[in-house]
Amino acid sequence: MNLLNDEILNKYIDGELEPSIIQKVNEMLKSSEEYQKRLKALQLVHEGLKNITGIKTSPNFTFVVMAKIKSRMKKKKNDIYFIYSITSILISICLIITGFVLSNINLTTKTTSRLTHIMNTYLNYIIFFNDKMKDILNPNIILMFGSITTFGIIITAYLFYENHKRTQTELNKIR
């Protein structure tokens, strides 16, 4: 070690040098005023940085963050309730349809003939629906079908809109 470079002086300040090297550094420092100046300057920087006071956030910072968290949690909860309610309605409809189909199948029939029986039942239903199609011009049926379709469209549009809004907010945050 012939020269005291800045790296060694930095390590000297941080106490990262071996005791034998510290001794050499001390000797070199005593012999050169230039080294002393550099060390003093680095020590000034180190001390100056240690004594820097931090910058503080605005006084209501915590309140604002907590309010944001609460509002997000509430919205999340509402979204979950909405999705649960729609899902439960759809499941209920499916269960009713399944129950109705099953109630019309004779479960006591033997396994081999049961499949034939199920096929026959479905064929009967197709014939039944075919007959019913003739009544489709009935205004009441059109009204009911239209209401269900509109309901479905409204729900889909709402979910799409919410999703779009959320994506937009996320994008704005990034910007």
Next chain:
Amino acid sequence: MEKPTDQEIIESVKKGNQSDYSLLIDRYKNKAFPLLVRMLKNELEAEEVLQDCFLKAYNSLKDFRYEAKFSTWFYKIVYNTALSKLSAKKRKIESGMLSIDDQLHLESKENFRILEQKDISNFVKNLINQLPSKYASVISLFYLENMTCKEISGVMGLSVTNVKVILYRARNAFKDVILKNKFAEELL
């Protein structure tokens, strides 16, 4: 009465005591804020980003497994969010994220006089604002948050050696300004 540890607060929040999260906010807001201000060079923007960081941390708290200290994990969020913000604003990250091989050139304000030790703090405070983001981050984490080089390397995704190089480069740049202005001689 002893203050609850970070882990105790996190467990309480996980159990559903949402309001306990404010304890963590109070504990870390003024620690992370200087880091963001130094990186983004704008206090209003820094406060907004810090709010987002706390929201992100809250949403991810259930996945926090204590593999690192909460502070390290949180500073990682803060640092990465600030980088994303800088990137999104289409600032030249390269200019803020100088390669460690690049030289730092800082200049002091004219007519700055160092009469006492406390003036040095104000002096270096002004110089920090001229530092590129990466350098300012290391200085903030090391001196303001009292983090070790190892912890800083965990936050910034750099090797410990690189962190030390950045720290030394920043100090040397400050030292050069001090020597140039002969402040050291005044205080010798």
